[in-house]
Amino acid sequence: MIRYAAGRLTSLVISLFVASIVIFAVIEVIPGDPAAFMLGVNARPDTIAALRAEMGLDQSLIERYFDWITGLLQGDFGQSWTYKTPVADLIGDRIWISLPLAIYALILSTLIAFPAGIYAASRRSGAGDITIMGATQLGVAIPNFWFAMILVLIFAINLRWFSAGGFPGWDNPLQAMKSLTLPAIALALPQAAILARVMRSSLLDMLGEDFIRTARAKGLSARQALWKHAVRNALIPVLTIIGLQFSFLLAGGIIIEQVFFLPGLGRLIFQSISARDLIVVESVVMLLVFTVIMVNFMVDLAYAAVDPRLRSKA
Amino acid sequence: MSLLAIKDLSLSIGDTQILHDVDVDTEPGEIVAITGESGSGKSMTALTVMGLLPRGAKPGGSVVLDGVDILQTPEPDLCQMRGNTMGMVFQEPMTALNPVQTIGAQVAETISIHENTTKTAAHERAAQMLERVGLKVPPSRYPHELSGGQRQRVVIAMAIALRPKLLIADEPTTALDVTTQARILDLLRDLVREFDMGLLMITHDLAVVADIADKIVVMQDGRVVESGATDHLLKDMQHPYTKALFAASTHQVQLPVRKGSVQLLYAKNIIRDYPMPRQKLLGQRPTFRALDNVNFHIEHGERVGLVGESGCGKSTLTRAILGLEDVQGGEIRLDGDPVFTGNRPNQSVRRKMQVVFQDPYSSFNPRHRVERLITEPFHLLKNPPTGKARETVIFKALQDVGLSAADAGKYIHEFSGGQRQRIAIARALIVEPELIIFDEAVSALDVSVRAQVLDLIVDICGKRRLAYLFISHDLSVVRSVTDRVLVMKSGKIVEQGDTETVFSDPQHAYTKSLIAAAPQLPPLI
Numbered sequence: 001m002i003r004y005a006a007g008r009l010t011s012l013v014i015s016l017f018v019a020s021i022v023i024f025a026v027i028e029v030i031p032g033d034p035a036a037f038m039l040g041v042n043a044r045p046d047t048i049a050a051l052r053a054e055m056g057l058d059q060s061l062i063e064r065y066f067d068w069i070t071g072l073l074q075g076d077f078g079q080s081w082t083y084k085t086p087v088a089d090l091i092g093d094r095i096w097i098s099l100p101l102a103i104y105a106l107i108l109s110t111l112i113a114f115p116a117g118i119y120a121a122s123r124r125s126g127a128g129d130i131t132i133m134g135a136t137q138l139g140v141a142i143p144n145f146w147f148a149m150i151l152v153l154i155f156a157i158n159l160r161w162f163s164a165g166g167f168p169g170w171d172n173p174l175q176a177m178k179s180l181t182l183p184a185i186a187l188a189l190p191q192a193a194i195l196a197r198v199m200r201s202s203l204l205d206m207l208g209e210d211f212i213r214t215a216r217a218k219g220l221s222a223r224q225a226l227w228k229h230a231v232r233n234a235l236i237p238v239l240t241i242i243g244l245q246f247s248f249l250l251a252g253g254i255i256i257e258q259v260f261f262l263p264g265l266g267r268l269i270f271q272s273i274s275a276r277d278l279i280v281v282e283s284v285v286m287l288l289v290f291t292v293i294m295v296n297f298m299v300d301l302a303y304a305a306v307d308p309r310l311r312s313k314a
Numbered sequence: 315m316s317l318l319a320i321k322d323l324s325l326s327i328g329d330t331q332i333l334h335d336v337d338v339d340t341e342p343g344e345i346v347a348i349t350g351e352s353g354s355g356k357s358m359t360a361l362t363v364m365g366l367l368p369r370g371a372k373p374g375g376s377v378v379l380d381g382v383d384i385l386q387t388p389e390p391d392l393c394q395m396r397g398n399t400m401g402m403v404f405q406e407p408m409t410a411l412n413p414v415q416t417i418g419a420q421v422a423e424t425i426s427i428h429e430n431t432t433k434t435a436a437h438e439r440a441a442q443m444l445e446r447v448g449l450k451v452p453p454s455r456y457p458h459e460l461s462g463g464q465r466q467r468v469v470i471a472m473a474i475a476l477r478p479k480l481l482i483a484d485e486p487t488t489a490l491d492v493t494t495q496a497r498i499l500d501l502l503r504d505l506v507r508e509f510d511m512g513l514l515m516i517t518h519d520l521a522v523v524a525d526i527a528d529k530i531v532v533m534q535d536g537r538v539v540e541s542g543a544t545d546h547l548l549k550d551m552q553h554p555y556t557k558a559l560f561a562a563s564t565h566q567v568q569l570p571v572r573k574g575s576v577q578l579l580y581a582k583n584i585i586r587d588y589p590m591p592r593q594k595l596l597g598q599r600p601t602f603r604a605l606d607n608v609n610f611h612i613e614h615g616e617r618v619g620l621v622g623e624s625g626c627g628k629s630t631l632t633r634a635i636l637g638l639e640d641v642q643g644g645e646i647r648l649d650g651d652p653v654f655t656g657n658r659p660n661q662s663v664r665r666k667m668q669v670v671f672q673d674p675y676s677s678f679n680p681r682h683r684v685e686r687l688i689t690e691p692f693h694l695l696k697n698p699p700t701g702k703a704r705e706t707v708i709f710k711a712l713q714d715v716g717l718s719a720a721d722a723g724k725y726i727h728e729f730s731g732g733q734r735q736r737i738a739i740a741r742a743l744i745v746e747p748e749l750i751i752f753d754e755a756v757s758a759l760d761v762s763v764r765a766q767v768l769d770l771i772v773d774i775c776g777k778r779r780l781a782y783l784f785i786s787h788d789l790s791v792v793r794s795v796t797d798r799v800l801v802m803k804s805g806k807i808v809e810q811g812d813t814e815t816v817f818s819d820p821q822h823a824y825t826k827s828l829i830a831a832a833p834q835l836p837p838l839i
Contacts, residue, residue, distance in 0.1 A: 003591075210409040216366055217404075218424045218472060219397030221390070228423075229412045307414055308456040 001304060001311045008300045012293055019289045020072075024065050027282050033057075037276040038081060055081060068282065077283040082275045087283045090268060095287075097167055098257075098264040101180050101187070102249040108188035109195055110242065116192070117199025117238075122226055124204060132196065139193025148186035148259040155182060165261035183260045187253060191245045195238065202237045206230040235306050243299035247292040315381075317342045317512045318363065318480055322375035325358055325536075327368065332358050333536045335375070340480065340512040340529075345503070347515045347527035347544075351559070351760035352731075355536040356516045360482045363514065364402050365392040380479055398428045401473030405485035407465035411457040417444065417468045418453025424475040443471045448501060462624070463494035470501065477509050484516040491623040491787060496831040499526050518760065520563045521790075521833035524548060532556045548836060558762060564835055565765035566794050569617065570776035576614045578649060578748055578781050579635065579667075584608040585643030586630050586805075604630040605641070606805040612749065615779040617772075619792035619813060621828065622802035628785050631802070632753050635783070636669060649748065665694040668742035670735070672754035677738060678726040685722040688712070688741040695745060711740040714774060732763035736770065743774065750775070750782045757786060768795055789832045793817050801825045 035051040036043065052058050056067065071078055077087035120132040156164035162182050168175045206212065207230050215225040254266025265284055272280035304310045318340040325333035333355045340346045348356045361367050363377055365384050377384040380399055384392070396402075401424075404410045412420060421440035425431060431439075441453045447467040457465055466486060473481055483502065487495035503526060506513045517523055523530055524544065531541040532555065540553040551557045586605035592598075604627050612618050622628055633639050635646060637659035646653045648663045668691060671677045678687055685708050692698035699707050709719040715736040726734060735755065742750050752771065756764045772795055775782055786792050792799060792813070799816050801809040801824065809822040820826045 210404060210406055211412040213366065214402075214404060214410045214469065214472070215412070215423075217364060217396055217402040219393050219395070219427055220423075221393045224427070229415075232414050233412070309413060309458045312456075312459065 004304050004311060005301060008297055012297045015293050016290065019293070020069060020286060021065070023282055023285050023289065024068065027278050028061065072283070072286065078279045080272075080277055080280050082272070082277045083280075087280050090280060091265070091284060091287060094263055094265045094268050096170060097180075097262055098250060098253060098266065100176075101183055101253060101256075101262070101264065102246060104177075104180055104184040105187035105191065105249050105253075106242065106246055108184055109192035109245065112188065112192035113195035113199055116196040118203060118226070118231065120196070120200045121203035121207065121230075122223065129200075133200070136193040136196050139190050140197070142190070144186050144190050145255045145259055147189050148183065148256055151182045151186055152259070165259070167262050179260075180262075183253070183256050183262060186259075187249055187256055191249065195241055195245065198241050199234065199238050202234040203230055206234045209233075232306060236303060239299050239302050239306070243296050246295045247288075250291055251288045316340060317344075317380060318514065319378045320359070320363070320375070321378070323359065323362060323377060324374040325355075325362060325367070325371055327371045331536065332371075333362075333373075336533070336536070336538055338514070338531050338538070338541070340514055342479065342512055343506060343510045344528050345506055345513045345515060345526055346529045346531060347517060347523040348531045348533060349517055349520060349523050349559075350533035351518060351762065353535070354533040356518075356533050357484055358536075359533070360402070360484050360514065360516050363480070363482060364396060364400060365389075366396075366402075394428070397424045397473075397478070398476050399478055400480040400482065401476075401478040403466070403469050403473050403481065403483040403486045405488050407462050407469055407489060410469050411465055413457055416454050416456055417449075417451075417460070418455075421453070421468065421471050421475055424472050428476055440471070440475065443475045444468065447471045447474075447505075448497075461494075462490055463498065466490065466494075466498055467501070470498075470505070474505060474509065474511070478511065480512045480514065481506070482514045482516070485518070486515070487522065488517070488519065492789065492833075493623065493827060493831040495522070496833070499833075502526070519833070520560060520761070521835045524835050525833040532559065560835065562761040562765040564790075565761075565768065567768050567772040569772060569795065569797070572615050572617070572797060574614065577611055578614045578616070579612040579646070579783075580648075581608060581610050581635070581644070581646045583644035584631070584634060584641050584646060586627075586634055586639070587642045604805050605634065608644070608805070608807055610800055610807060610810060612781050612783060614748065614781055615775075616781045616798065617775065617796045618781070618783050619796035619799040620783060620785045620802060621787065621789060621792055621799060623787070623828075626802045627805040628802060629753070630805075632669065632751055632783075632785065635751065636667065637664065661694060665691070665745050666747050667749040667751065668745065668747045669751040669753060670738045670742050670755040672757050675731070675734065678734065680726055682725075683722065684712075684724055684726070684737060687726065688737060688744055690741060691745040707744060711744045714743060715740045715770060730763075732759055732767060735759060735763075735767055739767075739771065739774070743778075746778070748781060750780060752782055752784045752786075754786055755784075756791065757788065764791075771795065789817070789829060790834070801828070 033048070035048045035055060035057060039048055039051060056064060068078070075088060077091065079085070080087050080090055083090060116132050120129040123129045152164050155161045163179055167179050170176045203226070207226065212225050212229055215229045216222070220228065251266065253264060254270060257264040257266045265288070269281060269284050272284070316339040318338070320336055320338040323333055323336040324331070336355070336359055338346065338348065338359065348359060350356050362373055363379065363384060365387070367373065373385050375385070382395070387395070411417065418437055418440050421443055422436040425439055426433065426436040437453070444453055447470050449464060449467045449471070451460065451464065457468070460468065486502065487498050490498060499522065502513060505511065515527065527544050529542065530544050530547050532539050532553065534555045540547065540551070540556045551560065584605050585603065585607060587601040587603050589599045590602050608631065620628055620631070634641050635653065637653035640654050640657070648666055651660060651663045653660055653663050688711055689704070689708060698704070708722050712719060712721055717733065717736055717740070726737070729737065756767050759767060768791065771782070774780065784792060784796055796813045798811065799813045800807050801816065801822065803824045809816060809820065809825045816825060817829060820829055
């Protein structure tokens with residue numbers, strides 16, 4: 001188990017290193033000189049040159065990469081050129097919206113998907129299965145911003161249970177959670193639909209396995225065999241999907257953040273890209289990559305917790 | 315009254331009638347073997363007794379176990395009986411256990427679902443039961459840490475944990491090596507006597523049947539064609555199908571006489587190492603030696619057998635001969651040319667050898683027609699025939715293996731297992747090789763089909779003076795179709811020589827144990 005974890009950790013570090021190089025390189029080849037962009041079309045060349053020097057753009061690529069990475073490692077994300085504030089502060093403000101939102105949505109989608117998938121699998125081809133599969137078909141097909149608008153229409157405008165957007169801050173946690181509820185549901189529904197389908201098909205695969213027949217021969221009822229033997233084995237593909245979904249929820253919430261006027265990471269990236277604020281884009285993307293890689297690392301550990309075969313293999 | 319009385323059992327799934335008027339009786343302490351070829355309905359009979367029929371199956375008649383008619387019993391009561399009154403052991407030990415639970419927990423489950431006991435007590439009894447079935451590993455192990463034979467012991471422990479009155483074993487040793495098979499059969503026999511259990515054993519292997527059963531039931535197409543006490547039935551078979559089945563099991567091919575002795579394949583000091591996972595984070599990767607100084611040769615037209623237990627290196631040797639992988643030491647030459655050059659198989663040599671694998675189902679692309687499937691090796695030829703000439707070659711290849719020209723346009727799912735194996739042979743023959751490797755090529759076939767395919771192989775190879783390497787775990791088949799035999803153990807060839815000599819007078823202890831373990835049919839009168 002320790003060797004397995006060490007192996008995963010090594011690959012985590014390598015992934016992070018490669019990702020940092022890729023992110024840095026991609027940002028460098030994006031056309032448009034940030035200094036020229038910030039000063040406008042009529043700026044004099046020597047002013048631009050001065051700004052470039054101030055921003056460190058006149059240094060060599062390797063020097064700039066090295067500065068950036070050592071800064072990141074010390075928690076210094078640099079200074080935003082447009083906001084004129086430390087990038088760490090910009091991210092710090094927004095991560096407390098995006099991260100809770102992603103976790104909230106993931107918990108909701110899991111809570112919806114697991115019972116739905118297990119129920120559908122246990123009643124294969126029955127009315128319940130057909131209904132759930134029909135619903136997930138819709139869930140997969142309909143984009144989440146449409147759900148978001150419908151939710152706003154019903155729960156904010158008609159019923160007035162929730163506010164239609166904005167975020168009051170974490171001073172009142174209950175209010176904060178309440179304002180994240182509609183966005184979280186809108187994000188969670190399509191994810192839950194996918195997850196329920198994966199859960200169902202993975203469970204059905206397991207129910208066809210020989211060890212389920214063995215369990216039945218021991219005297220377990222069909223339902224007991226499903227719960228005691230099939231579910232844990234079916235979790236492996238489901239965990240993979242959950243890991244992928246978390247990454248998506250964290251970065252892909254941008255449209256939902258727009259619909260609900262939430263000042264999250266998605267909006268920050270969007271604004272920074274339009275303003276050519278490269279240092280912010282680099283840092284936020286790197287942070288997202290870091291989170292995704294960490295989540296995948298945790299998924300790998302979860303695999304090992306579920307499957308003893310992985311534990312004994314290095 | 316019998317322990318188990320199956321009377322007039324019929325079974326249909328949809329419009330298909332699977333079983334017709336099946337009658338089987340089992341007494342306590344008696345071993346009854348149901349035998350027959352695939353599709354004869356023997357497994358369905360077993361599943362009916364367990365009440366584990368697939369959805370939509372409609373049984374008729376009566377199956378009375380210990381005074382209870384299984385067919386009239388509602389599902390919750392059947393759950394009570396399964397594991398308690400009746401237990402079942404399945405064919406595939408590699409998949410019959412839940413991979414994410416320890417073996418102890420899986421055996422304990424049988425106890426805890428039927429009896430009101432504490433977890434500790436159930437685990438203790440499970441440990442005792444695992445010891446009783448001869449398992450020498452702790453109950454805290456997971457299935458993947460065990461060999462096939464060990465896993466089958468766990469499955470048996472699970473089935474007998476509550477000392478059921480009836481044990482059903484569906485092909486319990488088919489997936490195991492001969493020596494392991496012998497031990498598992500001994501275990502089953504001992505348990506039956508000790509617990510005074512009835513054992514209903516499903517097997518296609520007549521040698522196993524003759525070895526273990528008190529009573530034999532022969533099934534064909536969902537009907538019992540003959541049944542009786544083993545001694546009696548073996549001496550005095552009535553039904554033509556029974557006779558044909560036994561004749562096919564002991565089928566002896568007529569090996570044509572071979573002339574000349576020119577070396578074809580030559581393997582010297584072959585070493586094949588596989589890298590293993592590192593023990594330390596940055597340490598050297600240890601290696602596993604799968605082939606250890608293997609030396610042998612095959613002459614033109616020679617028929618050589620290769621036997622050994624699973625994991626002994628047979629498949630690794632096949633891949634090395636075919637040049638699919640490089641070896642770490644030694645050389646393999648075919649007609650003087652190396653089979654592996656640079657970092658890939660030597661294409662010019664590959665035309666001279668072809669291979670036929672075990673599984674006739676998965677070794678073909680289901681989306682290609684037969685004509686395309688069997689002409690796949692044409693890429694080995696410099697100028698493959700085209701147009702009319704290509705058609706002629708295809709038709710000839712199909713005719714040679716006993717199929718018709720019309721079969722060229724069909725897909726693989728339209729053929730039976732035996733026909734598929736004929737197509738595999740046609741594919742191997744189409745480039746007129748000098749050597750064919752048969753890797754367990756008849757192991758998945760029913761006895762009667764196997765006999766036909768063996769005749770075909772010997773016939774074709776005799777006519778074309780083809781050499782073959784026949785790899786099989788079935789010693790009786792190897793004995794019948796080869797001139798010379800190699801015995802392999804842990805990556806080494808421990809004995810080789812003239813087939814008859816090796817079988818009648820084995821020198822190496824391992825060869826002796828293999829031959830002793832193989833069940834044999836008594837000579838038929």
